[in-house]
Amino acid sequence: MGKYLFMPLMLQVLAGLLLTSAASAQPPIAVAIHGGAGTITKANLTAAQEQAYLEALNRALDTAYEKLRDGAQGLDVVVDAIVLLEDSPLFNAGYGAVLTHEGAHELDAAIMDGATLQAGAVAGVRYIKNPIQAARAVMLHSPHVMLAGRGADAFAAIQGLELVDNNYFTTPRREADLRRFLESEAAQTRPAVDTKFGTVGVVVLDSFGNLAAGTSTGGMTGKRWGRIGDSPLIGAGTYANNASCAVSATGHGEYFIRYQVASDICARVEYLQESVQRAAQYVIENVLPKVGGDGGVVAVDSSGNVANVFNTEGMYRASIDANGRRSVAIYRESMTQADEPADTGEH
Amino acid sequence: MGKYLFMPLMLQVLAGLLLTSAASAQPPIAVAIHGGAGTITKANLTAAQEQAYLEALNRALDTAYEKLRDGAQGLDVVVDAIVLLEDSPLFNAGYGAVLTHEGAHELDAAIMDGATLQAGAVAGVRYIKNPIQAARAVMLHSPHVMLAGRGADAFAAIQGLELVDNNYFTTPRREADLRRFLESEAAQTRPAVDTKFGTVGVVVLDSFGNLAAGTSTGGMTGKRWGRIGDSPLIGAGTYANNASCAVSATGHGEYFIRYQVASDICARVEYLQESVQRAAQYVIENVLPKVGGDGGVVAVDSSGNVANVFNTEGMYRASIDANGRRSVAIYRESMTQADEPADTGEH
Numbered sequence: 001m002g003k004y005l006f007m008p009l010m011l012q013v014l015a016g017l018l019l020t021s022a023a024s025a026q027p028p029i030a031v032a033i034h035g036g037a038g039t040i041t042k043a044n045l046t047a048a049q050e051q052a053y054l055e056a057l058n059r060a061l062d063t064a065y066e067k068l069r070d071g072a073q074g075l076d077v078v079v080d081a082i083v084l085l086e087d088s089p090l091f092n093a094g095y096g097a098v099l100t101h102e103g104a105h106e107l108d109a110a111i112m113d114g115a116t117l118q119a120g121a122v123a124g125v126r127y128i129k130n131p132i133q134a135a136r137a138v139m140l141h142s143p144h145v146m147l148a149g150r151g152a153d154a155f156a157a158i159q160g161l162e163l164v165d166n167n168y169f170t171t172p173r174r175e176a177d178l179r180r181f182l183e184s185e186a187a188q189t190r191p192a193v194d195t196k197f198g199t200v201g202v203v204v205l206d207s208f209g210n211l212a213a214g215t216s217t218g219g220m221t222g223k224r225w226g227r228i229g230d231s232p233l234i235g236a237g238t239y240a241n242n243a244s245c246a247v248s249a250t251g252h253g254e255y256f257i258r259y260q261v262a263s264d265i266c267a268r269v270e271y272l273q274e275s276v277q278r279a280a281q282y283v284i285e286n287v288l289p290k291v292g293g294d295g296g297v298v299a300v301d302s303s304g305n306v307a308n309v310f311n312t313e314g315m316y317r318a319s320i321d322a323n324g325r326r327s328v329a330i331y332r333e334s335m336t337q338a339d340e341p342a343d344t345g346e347h
Numbered sequence: 348m349g350k351y352l353f354m355p356l357m358l359q360v361l362a363g364l365l366l367t368s369a370a371s372a373q374p375p376i377a378v379a380i381h382g383g384a385g386t387i388t389k390a391n392l393t394a395a396q397e398q399a400y401l402e403a404l405n406r407a408l409d410t411a412y413e414k415l416r417d418g419a420q421g422l423d424v425v426v427d428a429i430v431l432l433e434d435s436p437l438f439n440a441g442y443g444a445v446l447t448h449e450g451a452h453e454l455d456a457a458i459m460d461g462a463t464l465q466a467g468a469v470a471g472v473r474y475i476k477n478p479i480q481a482a483r484a485v486m487l488h489s490p491h492v493m494l495a496g497r498g499a500d501a502f503a504a505i506q507g508l509e510l511v512d513n514n515y516f517t518t519p520r521r522e523a524d525l526r527r528f529l530e531s532e533a534a535q536t537r538p539a540v541d542t543k544f545g546t547v548g549v550v551v552l553d554s555f556g557n558l559a560a561g562t563s564t565g566g567m568t569g570k571r572w573g574r575i576g577d578s579p580l581i582g583a584g585t586y587a588n589n590a591s592c593a594v595s596a597t598g599h600g601e602y603f604i605r606y607q608v609a610s611d612i613c614a615r616v617e618y619l620q621e622s623v624q625r626a627a628q629y630v631i632e633n634v635l636p637k638v639g640g641d642g643g644v645v646a647v648d649s650s651g652n653v654a655n656v657f658n659t660e661g662m663y664r665a666s667i668d669a670n671g672r673r674s675v676a677i678y679r680e681s682m683t684q685a686d687e688p689a690d691t692g693e694h
Binding site: 112117118119123124142143144145146147148149150151152154155223224225226227228229233234235236239253254257258259260263264267268271272291 | 459464465466470471489490491492493494495496497498499501502570571572573574575576580581582583586600601604605606607610611614615618619638
């Protein structure tokens with residue numbers, strides 16, 4: 001009987017060794033998603049709205065993570081997850097994007113490949129259903145990094161991307177936002193609407209060790225004069241470099257351009273050997289608040305460490321790091337959640 | 348007689364002390380200008396062309412330096428010097444800008460204030476005589492950093508900037524460039540024209556210790572689809588920060604965007620404590636050549652050290668550093684001239 005006991009034990013040890021070996025052979029993967037930062041408080045959201053945001057974030061997160069686990073390329077995962085967010089009316093990107101001063105939609109998006117530092121971006125496009133796909137097409141199928149306006153729409157058409165009427169993007173919520181914005185403007189008061197938030201972004205570490213970042217937005221409610229924010233600007237709202245990190249930003253874009261938020265976080269990681277969490281916190285919590293730069297970032301480094309950092313009351317966010325720690329959250333109190341084990345009850 | 352000899356000597360010493368004191372009380376000022384980098388060789392330029400370029404560079408340099416010496420604000424000096432270059436048909440900016448694929452002009456410009464990190468940019472504008480003035484107007488008179496296309500033209504009109512017909516910018520030289528470009532395209536051969544050079548830029552240290560940078564360009568000959576290059580992108584072609592340096596770039600813009608050339612040079616100065624010369628050389632001579640990124644930069648730090656660095660055969664450039672060392676040059680052999688005393692016979 002000792003013999004029989006001994007044999008299964010051997011098998012168990014052997015099986016355990018094999019499992020451990022298989023687990024450690026799995027390359028690290030990680031993903032972090034944001035859906036905008038701003039004056040997002042529990043008091044400002046109904047239970048149903050909160051539930052809808054959490055569902056949309058969880059869905060994008062699960063989709064991205066499963067694809068990464070199945071060996072998809074990081075760039076494809078970024079695009080697919082952002083398409084889900086663009087197609088959701090909840091976020092200020094694609095369907096559900098905010099309206100310009102003239103009542104139209106002008107959309108921006110960018111993507112960057114941390115392995116090759118290839119990048120693509122579109123700005124001020126009006127007819128591309130999923131601007132993030134156009135950003136990828138610019139990167140892969142043009143000699144350029146950034147295309148703007150009607151030229152970018154024409155390029156997307158040649159690339160066979162799905163085009164829609166500009167009013168496809170319109171939702172009652174954004175019409176109400178613009179109405180309130182124009183009323184405030186006429187009354188010369190501060191806009192009674194959070195004009196500049198809701199941008200979406202995704203950063204990933206894929207199973208090949210490559211980082212990628214993407215961002216998509218409708219910009220600011222009531223924007224004029226062909227304003228371009230940080231989202232489509234490589235280095236400002238979007239940056240990825242295998243040597244440091246991948247970052248997607250959301251917030252008051254003008255500050256993110258001036259302070260080069262995405263590439264500065266990566267420069268601090270590369271040149272000052274800061275962790276991605278520390279670098280992101282320094283820029284978002286120290287540099288930007290001094291000048292009034294509201295917003296946040298999601299970031300991931302090449303070991304799969306994730307940082308979700310913001311200086312506003314809330315940021316829609318979701319992440320799974322290289323240790324499998326999952327975090328889906330909205331409000332400030334759970335800001336450091338990404339560094340904690342999951343099961344905080346918020347997803 | 349010993350007494351009479353003694354007195355003047357005393358006076359001379361006194362006068363010398365006063366002069367030294369006055370000289371050392373003068374705050375350092377510096378300026379560096381580029382007019383584009385590319386396949387610029389002595390064989391490619393006639394003596395008359397060479398003379399014309401040197402005269403234009405010297406004129407912009409003298410204008411800028413005199414204004415700095417007279418206590419002008421760095422931002423104003425950058426704008427005034429760039430206006431001179433925009434108004435010259437020699438450079439690919441303003442009058443004399445290259446033509447797009449459709450035979451039009453779409454101009455880009457950016458400016459940045461190193462003291463406040465305020466910045467302004469316009470992209471794809473068609474009717475603004477001096478795009479650098481529009482970039483400054485965006486910085487000073489709009490809540491935005493970057494405006495593009497017709498919206499940016501409309502904003503400039505409201506600001507009272509001088510507007511011109513799009514064909515104001517056209518010169519026979521650029522028409523010939525486009526003709527050759529389209530012929531090459533039809534024959535599916537490499538363009539027989541240097542498509543992407545001639546951008547102008549100015550960086551200064553003013554007498555208040557503030558850095559500023561500006562860049563203006565017509566972009567690439569034959570560009571399409573609303574292509575935006577690095578010049579109007581803060582961090583890519585233009586950056587200024589009193590904490591590090593001011594940079595203006597010229598070259599194959601797509602690489603300057605992907606590698607964040609202007610802000611990376613400043614990050615290396617700030618985070619790695621490299622000299623501005625070393626940082627510029629690292630990025631332009633080490634990083635970019637590996638990926639085929641042709642071009643160059645002018646840069647200045649807050650002590651008035653100047654760097655003029657390029658990886659092409661030539662770069663139109665002119666500078667005076669804080670020690671009064673003047674350099675005006677075109678070809679590669681005199682590349683390190685900015686670090687040498689003047690009187691090399693080339694200006």
